[in-house]
Amino acid sequence: MTEPSGSMPIRLVLVDDHRMFRSGVRAELDEISGNRLEIVGEAGTVDRAVEVIREQQPDVVLLDVHLPGGNGRGGSDVIAGSAGVSTRAGGPVRFLALSVSDAAEDVIAVIRAGARGYVTKTISGPELGGAIVRVADGDAVFSPRLAGFVLDAFGAAAGEIAEVDEELDRLSSREREVMRLIARGYQYKEVAKELFISVKTVETHVSSVLRKLQLSSRHELTAWASARRLL
């Protein structure tokens, strides 16, 4: 885990419609985090989640992509419903998507709704703890799979590279390098070492990719986001 962001524990809300999964995550986080994380609430539906978030004003919400209730868009609805809620310290509430879904459109939809990252449910406890701390600090968290999606969706794997970093529809060559290393299973620390840059710079690149992911109107992205399949 990275350095603590102040002495206060990170206040966390778990949103998942499987009670067993929630208790599993709770047990795992209790075990590894000591008093760094405090789980202040749990919810199993969109409406209950919005209620709990408004009431508790947590720092981080661990958010399942598929949830019952709301407008039927699961995690995205929770993020939309919690708009305007701030943490007790006055900052924005951060969302970390946690899903078993491999479907690109599910992931892209929740990221575009405002989640700061995406990890799969098979993630190990310590890694999950690290991801939560990172999201609480305002950084983005990308799983290898999400990095793969990004490379595919922005055409970076096929060699499309932005001329200027600010271009929303393509990745810069540095961002592409970072995404490739994350897809290869590298931790941020290892990415930094590989590219001879600082961890902070890696985090900046990842956040910038997240921003592009959220704001870009690139066709593949919007197609994915809008054609979200319903089971």
Add this chain to the structure above:
Amino acid sequence: MREYEVVTSPHAAPGPQGVAPRRERPPLRRASEGRVVAGVCRGLADHLGLHPLALRAAIVVLTLVGGTGALIYAFLWATVEPDEGEAQIRAARTRWADPGVLLVVGGGLAVLLGVAALVQSWGLDLRLDITLPVLLLTVGAVFVWSQLDAPRRDRLLAHQGIDRRQALGRLVLGLGLAVAGLVALGVQGGNLAQLRDVGGAVLLTLAGVSLLAAPYVARLWRDLREEQAGRIRETERADIAAHLHDSVLQTLALIQRRADDPVQVARLARAQERELRSWLYTGPTGHAATLAGAVAAVGHEVEDLHGVPIELVVTGDRPLDADGQALVNALREALVNAVRHGEPPVSAYVEVGRVSVEAFVRDHGAGFDPDDVPADRLGVRESILGRMQRHGGTARVRRLESGTEVSLELPVPVEHQGAES
């Protein structure tokens, strides 16, 4: 009040004898006991709660006045099920045990009586050409009403519904009979002008009846649609249940039996997860005829063989050729090495680009130096490095701070580069 003979409904257990008769009427059946001819009057009397003698008298009178009574009797005898056996009781119930039908039968009889009396008062002799249309009319009306009432009856009794197509067919038949009867009754012995008048009257009546019946018909149709939709949902549900049973439940059973073998449990769980995923999301990769499909297949195979999860990410795709197959084979060897000698998590990333295909396999073990590998160990030297070189590619083994990474690179033939998108 007289005692009912058989009051069991197919859904209720037979009650003890002597219990007060149920409020529900007994179904219309031809009585097998206490009958005079075929049990029609007795059965009808039981059903209507009238004295059988009154009905018999009515039939006899109607028969004497013009033969109608005999026709009605014959009709009922032909259509009403005899009172014997459970199956027939049930069949009779679904067809006749209904207050609506009761009304129709009663009303039909009253109409018959009235018409007979009316015609009699005109001093006319009742002949078959009058009684036959009247009968047709009655039969048609009975059919129409018994069917129009079906949805309500079904809802009240919560039966499994009768075949609605058949019901619609009967409705049409009944209406046709009724029209034929009306016209025949109206124009007998008349001229052309009468025919027109009567035809107009019949059409007007029909229009009125249609207006009245429209809501019922609409409901009948809606019920039919709902039932069909419900059946489709049920089929889907059954398909999903069958799939879950064949796959997930079987695996869970296996896992319980192998609970003491964590490697096996992990392998089973992983394989099942993948199977379910591909079933739910039709998988992120294509079929095995493409490079991405072959890579995914190899990744799954190694996972299954060794029970170690592999985080496999593939971007891009292209058709699988001989060089691509060589890369897949080398990748497989690298994955086997990673799961066998390295530590999890094992990650694999394959990027199918425009000018080259790159593959990375990394584990988190202690790592090894490729130069230390004995020459007789074919694994890395031959299967990975040699194979890639033979197909114009390169392979590299790197030792990281934690773990080892094997990178493979294969250039895409120039003639294919333009075709890629």
